[in-house]
Amino acid sequence: MDFTLTEERQMLQDGLRRMLADKVDPKAVARGDTAWSTETWEALAEMGVIGALFSEDDGGFGGAGFDLMVVFEEMGRAGAPEPLMETLIAGGLIAELGSDAQKAHLDAVIGGAVQLAFAHSEPGARFDLERVATEARQDGDGWILTGRKSVVANGGEADYIVVSARVSGNTGDRDGLALFLVPKGTEGLDLRDYPLTGGGRGAEIAMEDMRLPADALLGEAGHAFPAIERANARAVAAQTAEALGLMERIKDLTADYLQQRTQFDKPLIKFQALAFRMADVLIEIEQARSAVINLCGHLDADRETRELHVSATKQLVGETAKLVVEESIQMHGGIGITQEYDLAHFARRLTMVEHRFGDALFHLGRFSRLRMA
Missing domain, CATH: 1.10.540.10 (Acyl-CoA dehydrogenase/oxidase, N-terminal domain)
Incomplete structure (x- = not known):
């Protein structure tokens, strides 16, 4: 191909x-x-x-x-x-x-004039897309939302937040979810903003009897899960691609350091043990790239095929990210974790990327369950 x-x-x-x-x-x-x-x-x-x-x-x-x-x-x-x-x-x-x-x-x-955020993750939900406790109940022509959302990236900056909730009276896992388009400053929306490790900001959101008009509902109430899952698949593809870019930058910083730093009048890259470790990093990054390409080519496949690729890719990239961060810092030594050196920022950001949308362990289990289904 x-x-x-x-x-x-x-x-x-x-x-x-x-x-x-x-x-x-x-x-x-x-x-x-x-x-x-x-x-x-x-x-x-x-x-x-x-x-x-x-x-x-x-x-x-x-x-x-x-x-x-x-x-x-x-x-x-x-x-x-x-x-x-x-x-x-x-x-x-x-x-x-x-x-x-x-x-x-x-x-x-x-056009860049309007900012968005997606509030889906909740305290205790871990990475499970189906675990939504925020309740949405109809009140006349409108809706009332009550619940909490955690680690809402860009929540404090967003002009509109897409909020997920479970329609009142529905206890199913996948059935019963609804999405609402909530403008910034809506009464009843309590938001606490804070910095995220690796850059950007997140927010904790609490909703107490937050009233929304009927036209805030996205699509049909109770049938939002398939769309959420498709959006999550695209997000995982984007996130693993971002991880690739971070790993490439970390690899370049490490290779430059090994070529410039000398020991016994030789560049560090001339020492076989370090050269072999660098070769392992290069091979693992290329394997991760193949997985991301595979996922990006299957985003429009049937659900079973798509979700298998989602979990397989996120698991592989997560393991590779951990290897790249650990090896790069060890080969740099103490300078690798100093605030003044770029590697520290990229290593932190890559570590956080690995944990968003499910870490390697979560997706290993999910892949196994999907294969057995």
């Missing part, structure tokens, strides 16, 4: 890599000066990068798995914390389930 990028994707990759290298300062990200750079976000929108996450029918120009891979690998290579992931998930749910009025927001999203 030919995995060469199309001319359009190659142009997008080259332009995005140059722009991010110029705009993103890993040291500023590591200090947490801001949640993310407004200047970088505007540049992403101007380049059309946000539009690459959506199909032409939704106002973009991409949306395929390999479009996601190109964009998010470069975001990882730069260590950029801009909230493209949240835009991908929440925007995708609006595009799939939203009414015409709700979809009208996508033009502003793609």
Whole structure:
């Protein structure tokens, strides 16, 4: 098979890599000066990068798995914390389930003027998409939501938050879920914002009898789980592509260090033990790349096939990420964990990436269950 990028994707990759290298300062990200750079976000929108996450029918120009891979690998290579992931998930749910009025927001999203977040994870849910305790009950023509959401990335910055809830009276795991488009500042929405390790910000959200109008509902009440699962699959593809970019950057930093640092008048890379360890890192990264390519090519497959690739890829990339972080820091020595050196930021961000949307152990178990089903 030919995995060469199309001319359009190659142009997008080259332009995005140059722009991010110029705009993103890993040291500023590591200090947490801001949640993310407004200047970088505007540049992403101007380049059309946000539009690459959506199909032409939704106002973009991409949306395929390999479009996601190109964009998010470069975001990882730069260590950029801009909230493209949240835009991908929440925007995708609006595009799939939203009414015409709700979809009208996508033009502003793609233009970079409107920020989105997705509030699904809850305390105690771990990584299980089906465990939602937040309750939505009908009240006349509207809805009342009560519950809590945890680690909502970009929640404090978002203009709209897509919130999941279980329709009152429905105790099923997959059945009974609904999604709501909640504007920032809605009465009854209590939000606590905080910095995330590796860059960006998250939020804890509490909803106490939060009233929403009928037109806040995305799609049909009680039937949102398939859309959530599809959005999660695309997010895992994007997240593992970002991990690839982070691993490539860490590999380059480590290789440069081994070539420049000397011992007994020789570069460290000349010592066989270190050369073999570096070779192992290179091989594992290439294996992870093959898995991500495989997943991106199966995002539109049937559910069983798609979800098998989701868990297999997330498990493999998670294990590889752990290896790359540990080996790179050990081969650097003490300098590898200092705040002033770029490796520390990329290692932290890669470690956090491994834990989002399910870590390696969770997806190993999920893969086994899917295979036995």
